[in-house]
Amino acid sequence: MSTFLASGPNLGRSGGVGAWLAGLSPAGKAGVLAVEVVVMLVVWQLVVGVFGWINPVFLPPPTAIWQGFVELVSSGVLWPNLLISLQAWLIGFVVAAVIAIPVGLLMGTSLPVDRVVGPIAWTIYATPSIAYQPLAKAWFGFGIGPVVFLVAISALFPILLNVAAGMRTTNPSIIRAGRVYGASRTQLYRSVYLPSTVPFLFAGLRQAVVLATIGMVVAELSGSAIGMGALIIKSVNTYQTDQAFAAIAIIVAWSVGMAQLVTLVERWVAPWTRTGRR
Amino acid sequence: MSVTSATGTMRIVRPRRVVRRDEAKWTWLLIGVIAVILLVWEAAVSWLHLVPEAFLPPPTAVAASFAQLMVDPEFWSAFAYSLSNVVIGLVLAVVVGVVVGLAVGWSPVLRFTVAPFLWLLYSTPKVALAPLFILGLGLGSESKIALVFLLAVFPIILNTMEGAVTVSPSLVNAGRVYGVNGLALGWKVIFPATLPYSLSGIQRGAALGFTGEVLGEFLGGTGGLGHLLEYAAYQFEMAEAIAMVIVMVIIANLTLLLISTLRRRLAPWYDDRKIAGAP
Amino acid sequence: MTTTTEPRHHEASPPAPLISVRDLSVTYDVARTGKRLIAIEGVDLDVHEGEFVTVLGPSGCGKTTFMNVVAGLVKPTTGTVLVDGSPVTGPGPDRAVVFQDYALLPWRTVFDNVKFGLEMQKALKGEGWRDRVQEAIEMVGLAGFESSYPRELSGGMQQRVGLARAFVAEPRILLMDEPLGAVDALTREVMRDEIDKLIQKTGKTVLFITHSIEEAILLGDRIVVFKSHPGAIKEVIETGLERPRSERSVQHDPRFLELRDHLWEALQGEATAAAVSK
Numbered sequence: 001m002s003t004f005l006a007s008g009p010n011l012g013r014s015g016g017v018g019a020w021l022a023g024l025s026p027a028g029k030a031g032v033l034a035v036e037v038v039v040m041l042v043v044w045q046l047v048v049g050v051f052g053w054i055n056p057v058f059l060p061p062p063t064a065i066w067q068g069f070v071e072l073v074s075s076g077v078l079w080p081n082l083l084i085s086l087q088a089w090l091i092g093f094v095v096a097a098v099i100a101i102p103v104g105l106l107m108g109t110s111l112p113v114d115r116v117v118g119p120i121a122w123t124i125y126a127t128p129s130i131a132y133q134p135l136a137k138a139w140f141g142f143g144i145g146p147v148v149f150l151v152a153i154s155a156l157f158p159i160l161l162n163v164a165a166g167m168r169t170t171n172p173s174i175i176r177a178g179r180v181y182g183a184s185r186t187q188l189y190r191s192v193y194l195p196s197t198v199p200f201l202f203a204g205l206r207q208a209v210v211l212a213t214i215g216m217v218v219a220e221l222s223g224s225a226i227g228m229g230a231l232i233i234k235s236v237n238t239y240q241t242d243q244a245f246a247a248i249a250i251i252v253a254w255s256v257g258m259a260q261l262v263t264l265v266e267r268w269v270a271p272w273t274r275t276g277r278r
Numbered sequence: 279m280s281v282t283s284a285t286g287t288m289r290i291v292r293p294r295r296v297v298r299r300d301e302a303k304w305t306w307l308l309i310g311v312i313a314v315i316l317l318v319w320e321a322a323v324s325w326l327h328l329v330p331e332a333f334l335p336p337p338t339a340v341a342a343s344f345a346q347l348m349v350d351p352e353f354w355s356a357f358a359y360s361l362s363n364v365v366i367g368l369v370l371a372v373v374v375g376v377v378v379g380l381a382v383g384w385s386p387v388l389r390f391t392v393a394p395f396l397w398l399l400y401s402t403p404k405v406a407l408a409p410l411f412i413l414g415l416g417l418g419s420e421s422k423i424a425l426v427f428l429l430a431v432f433p434i435i436l437n438t439m440e441g442a443v444t445v446s447p448s449l450v451n452a453g454r455v456y457g458v459n460g461l462a463l464g465w466k467v468i469f470p471a472t473l474p475y476s477l478s479g480i481q482r483g484a485a486l487g488f489t490g491e492v493l494g495e496f497l498g499g500t501g502g503l504g505h506l507l508e509y510a511a512y513q514f515e516m517a518e519a520i521a522m523v524i525v526m527v528i529i530a531n532l533t534l535l536l537i538s539t540l541r542r543r544l545a546p547w548y549d550d551r552k553i554a555g556a557p
Numbered sequence: 558m559t560t561t562t563e564p565r566h567h568e569a570s571p572p573a574p575l576i577s578v579r580d581l582s583v584t585y586d587v588a589r590t591g592k593r594l595i596a597i598e599g600v601d602l603d604v605h606e607g608e609f610v611t612v613l614g615p616s617g618c619g620k621t622t623f624m625n626v627v628a629g630l631v632k633p634t635t636g637t638v639l640v641d642g643s644p645v646t647g648p649g650p651d652r653a654v655v656f657q658d659y660a661l662l663p664w665r666t667v668f669d670n671v672k673f674g675l676e677m678q679k680a681l682k683g684e685g686w687r688d689r690v691q692e693a694i695e696m697v698g699l700a701g702f703e704s705s706y707p708r709e710l711s712g713g714m715q716q717r718v719g720l721a722r723a724f725v726a727e728p729r730i731l732l733m734d735e736p737l738g739a740v741d742a743l744t745r746e747v748m749r750d751e752i753d754k755l756i757q758k759t760g761k762t763v764l765f766i767t768h769s770i771e772e773a774i775l776l777g778d779r780i781v782v783f784k785s786h787p788g789a790i791k792e793v794i795e796t797g798l799e800r801p802r803s804e805r806s807v808q809h810d811p812r813f814l815e816l817r818d819h820l821w822e823a824l825q826g827e828a829t830a831a832a833v834s835k
């Protein structure tokens with residue numbers, strides 16, 4: 001992200017501030033960003049909390065959200081709901097990965113499987129998973145079941161389709177190298193196809209984290225009595241929107257944290273994808 | 279196919295159809311497999327009674343419900359309600375998203391100051407804000423349109439921004455060399471170069487906007503396809519519920535098809551796989 | 558054309574060629590258009606043990622296709638390719654390939670890339686292989702970079718890895734497909750001389766593909782000139798220049814100048830023909 005911010009053509013006239021920003025060291029850039037965040041929070045606090053230009057019920061100021069968080073923790077409602085949500089998220093995600101990875105590999109290996117599973121998977125993937133929520137609720141009741149189902153079906157297809165794409169787009173030149181140096185069919189899979197699919201797998205997992213979180217929230221908001229979504233609904237219905245925002249912040253932290261975890265695992269499993277000097 | 283994008287994740291690009299002589303063979307195989315699945319489903323439910331019909335109605339019952347829906351005026355008014363909300367929200371999101379995305383991508387200062395917050399908002403599961411929108415804007419169309427807009431606008435901004443940033447500097451210079459400047463430069467060079475990026479943002483935005491509309495209908499109000507689906511499932515009219523889901527699958531895939539056709543029409547030079555560098 | 562698998566019997570005096578290509582043609586089915594494309598047609602060529610043969614031609618004239626057939630990566634449509642008297646049915650340990658785009662495995666370090674050939678041939682038993690790999694790495698001047706990943710190396714260094722990988726497999730024949738086509742001009746000259754020295758030292762038989770006239774003259778004992786549409790051999794020229802050759806030493810050699818002018822003319826006609834027919 002930082003490279004993205006720093007790069008790109010100077011489309012506008014290269015003004016003084018732009019040039020100054022572009023010339024900053026990484027630490028300097030981080031400093032400027034930190035200042036921006038603080039300024040933003042202060043402005044938010046002033047606009048809502050002090051001047052009251054926006055009804056704090058709809059957009060509580062940062063201090064109120066922090067208070068909401070403290071209330072959630074001290075009243076003891078946070079932990080049980082959070083645990084339920086995380087449990088559903090993790091089960092759904094693992095189920096998705098356990099199904100998606102082998103099927104994706106199979107799609108990459110066998111053309112008939114690819115041509116049959118591919119179109120079906122794309123069709124389901126293109127449909128927002130919220131469409132399946134009422135069915136899940138009818139079939140799996142009101143507990144954790146529908147949430148797990150929606151998380152799993154949201155996470156399944158990005159992983160599956162990325163793995164299949166990774167297998168299919170393995171650099172033909174590397175495959176030729178493998179054949180030239182005498183790799184057998186199994187060696188070719190182990191040493192060429194699988195490693196070159198790894199970055200795609202992690203890309204799929206990262207995408208799946210985002211979609212699984214959306215799936216979890218959707219499932220819990222519409223028809224669950226427990227979990228973070230239910231907590232948000234309850235807080236909003238009692239006009240304690242500061243608590244709702246605190247709950248949303250926790251979900252955001254979870255989603256960002258899991259995506260970060262996937263990236264960390266990728267760095268560890270696939271160190272070659274790390275950008276190096278050139 | 280998979281490519282890295284501004285949105286930090288890779289986005290999978292559906293492989294371009296290659297016209298091959300044996301393509302028809304695979305289509306038949308696919309049709310055959312689907313037919314077998316439907317047959318097994320029908321057999322398990324209607325003939326062998328392995329699953330109670332109330333729980334999972336057979337394909338024939340679903341097809342009958344689907345046919346009924348197609349001639350049901352109530353369905354079509356729900357369809358019109360949902361569609362108009364999504365379209366209004368989406369049009370607003372496209373206008374705002376493209377303008378903001380171009381501005382932020384264009385100006386290094388804006389990119390530095392605003393982009394991080396846009397990123398943060400992009401990666402937030404904003405669906406969680408749905409109850410607040412219902413609380414603030416009521417049960418009518420307003421809350422749903424606002425939700426569609428909010429969910430759809432960020433992918434459009436981020437992708438347009440990426441497009442503007444990746445417009446090759448030599449392209450801009452080429453434009454300048456030939457005396458294209460100012461607004462004309464934007465219109466003749468940067469806009470067409472950014473268009474395919476905006477369109478893939480719009481594609482993602484449409485899917486999220488659809489989610490917003492349906493979620494809004496689940497949470498409150500009495501109109502729309504989401505409400506109809508929710509009600510059917512609540513009544514345990516499973517055949518009708520499954521038929522509704524199929525309707526949504528069709529709508530979602532048609533929208534996707536429409537946008538990718540549009541992209542091919544408006545930007546035929548553009549290769550899906552070249553959105554950004556390789557992984 | 559005979560289809561016998563026996564080696565052809567020539568007159569007793571010259572030794573049988575190591576590579577013997579007879580009436581070779583390759584046509585591709587172009588999937589997109591459904592048409593057939595004749596890549597090469599009627600190619601005859603003998604290469605003797607220890608010879609350095611350069612293949613020169615405009616791009617798209619079928620050089621890579623020709624080399625891929627010898628490597629066993631592409632099946633001939635008609636004709637035969639014999640290596641050491643037996644027909645080529647696939648890649649084998651007697652032939653190694655250096656690829657234009659290096660074709661290194663991005664997930665392997667330099668050391669692991671170089672050992673790739675040995676590993677695929679299950680030759681990693683015993684003790685000696687580590688020394689052999691290390692030796693090859695030192696031979697191409699990459700000592701100290703054993704644990705770097707390919708993406709951390711410059712193009713020239715990556716191709717050195719490709720060379721080491723080929724040498725360590727101890728093939729009789731080295732097939733090089735524009736190995737210096739993707740490196741910068743300065744590195745190209747340095748590496749050209751290094752390849753020359755390595756080959757002279759190891760005495761390997763080489764088929765070296767290039768589109769650079771100077772490279773073809775400076776490296777080859779013989780130059781095979783390809784024409785396009787369809788790809789076929791236009792002529793074969795003995796260079797007859799003293800070794801060691803360097804750009805500087807041959808600069809004023811009348812034979813070099815004569816060859817260069819001759820090849821220039823031959824290729825210019827080809828390049829224009831290729832450009833017009835596209």
Ligand SMILES: Nc1ncnc2c1ncn2[C@@H]1O[C@H](COP(=O)(O)OP(=O)(O)O)[C@@H](O)[C@H]1O
Nearest residue numbers: 585586587596615616617618619620621622623
């Ligand atoms: N796998 C393939 N399928 C179809 N056509 C190919 C294939 N490989 C090469 N060709 C075509 O064959 C011709 C010769 O290609 P190539 O052998 O790569 O030439 P060169 O190496 O001399 O540039 C070109 O016109 C190329 O487009």
Ligand SMILES: [Mg+2]
Nearest residue numbers: 620621734735
């Ligand atoms: Mg070539």
